[in-house]
Amino acid sequence: MTIQDRKLSLPRFSGVLAPVITPFKDDLSPAAELLSKHCQWLLSQGAGLAVFGTNSEANSLNTNEKRQLLDSLCESGIDPNRLMPGTGACALTDAVELTAHAVQLGCAGVLMLPPFYYKGVPDEGLYAFYSEVIQRVASDRLHIYLYHIPPVAQVGINLPLIERLCSDYPETVVGIKDSSGDWEHTQQLNDLGIEDFRVFCGSETFLLQNMQAGGAGCISATANVNPAEIKGLFDHWQSADAEQRQQRLNQIRAIFQSYPMISALKAATGIYSGEPGWMRVRPPLLSLNDEQLQNLRAELEQADFQMPDI
């Protein structure tokens, strides 16, 4: 297979992806069918599927649970070309196992956290980690999107490290999700000048700016509940109403951000779908309490918020 063939068969992501929230049964085991249903809805609204992200409580699931969920999604008919599962982990062996499994299932990319237990590790050590994963998975079908989220992971991925990985693995390390919350940093990523390197902002708050800077789109928590409007800005970022669309996205995001984000996304999905399984989170997270739930519902109604056809 030539490089050109491979590029045709394994496209790089662009657009809007949701770090898909994970529903739980009453024993806190993952509710695979409900997850598939939500993924189908997200696809119908124009969003891709970054399952197993921070908002998916991915690190609150073990590797077996994630393997089984990924199997279940693919068996239910979800197109693996729309799947970008998070496969980073503290343990090299977990990261390799889940990444290899995603590649085997045909996932078009993986989103990879750095190992995040040890703090202050040198770039050389993070390079060794990513490099070891790439060499062990050993597949032309592997596309890694780096996951930079220092506010949570506390371990970031510095620009020189990104450049080194892209230089050494140009057909494998193909993009990044920047959840630094710092637009200057996202701008710097776009300015790196790496060929076809896909820069996603981690919040739709920066989507218009990111598109203007040459970015690839966004992978954002709120895309779980507001995918069509976010995709609308992605599709029309050069239109006259782009700024107005951005303001509307910001309005909705601000509502969710005023609550514990993951619990609020699940609560809204529960409210609009009528599925109680969405209300559950795994500890250490907590579900919204009754007062928060009532306030969220009221704020969303006041903002004329919808989750159509869910």
Next chain:
Amino acid sequence: MTIQDRKLSLPRFSGVLAPVITPFKDDLSPAAELLSKHCQWLLSQGAGLAVFGTNSEANSLNTNEKRQLLDSLCESGIDPNRLMPGTGACALTDAVELTAHAVQLGCAGVLMLPPFYYKGVPDEGLYAFYSEVIQRVASDRLHIYLYHIPPVAQVGINLPLIERLCSDYPETVVGIKDSSGDWEHTQQLNDLGIEDFRVFCGSETFLLQNMQAGGAGCISATANVNPAEIKGLFDHWQSADAEQRQQRLNQIRAIFQSYPMISALKAATGIYSGEPGWMRVRPPLLSLNDEQLQNLRAELEQADFQMPDI
């Protein structure tokens, strides 16, 4: 079985424990036999075995690897009454699986990190996590030592949370390792006044102070390489030469602390045992380079440091 019987059969830990370093083969898989050998040596020097701690690179191993290592240690004849494996994890299911396995093997305690991916989670969420683990493992044979290490985990275990856990699970939550590096905090733990609650400092630097304050001992990185001298202070903390012993411990620790700690512990163990498997670490950690290795060797020789009979 009465509570008294159970207390007799499952003693609480005291003394000096090593967060046992984990040797790797050249493919970075765990070297189980060499680990058993090191554990036997540590026991011979008077140290208990806090395998799967921060210094064990425990979070760089997956749950299967840890299960297998624990099996292997017990099969090799290590007394499970001397084992306090680390079983905390970000995923509830990982923590439950490994904790239940440790209890099944008869380990006299487990050292449990809080889930450490999400930052700024409320105490209520951490309580729910520990509580869920305890209820799922559902064994009178479970003794949990909480693991407070905010400089690394970034998620700490606050005093009110400790009091609540000890109050609700007095026969299960029986102690803590305090790796805050803050003596005032260790003092506060000793002052909580919880019956038979075992407070271990996370560095032998505080061992004399901790014993004077009513603490149970220490669980310290350096106990991997200097167990007999640390145990010496534990045994003789009321002797006239206690302060002199403390100074000697501090001298040795200062040498190791001037290098990346885990890599330096492994390097020294490799140097003194002649086993090259000790030099390896898993990424994101890095082995000492040649210059660091030479300097470490020279500093240890100058300090007249020994690892007798290793």
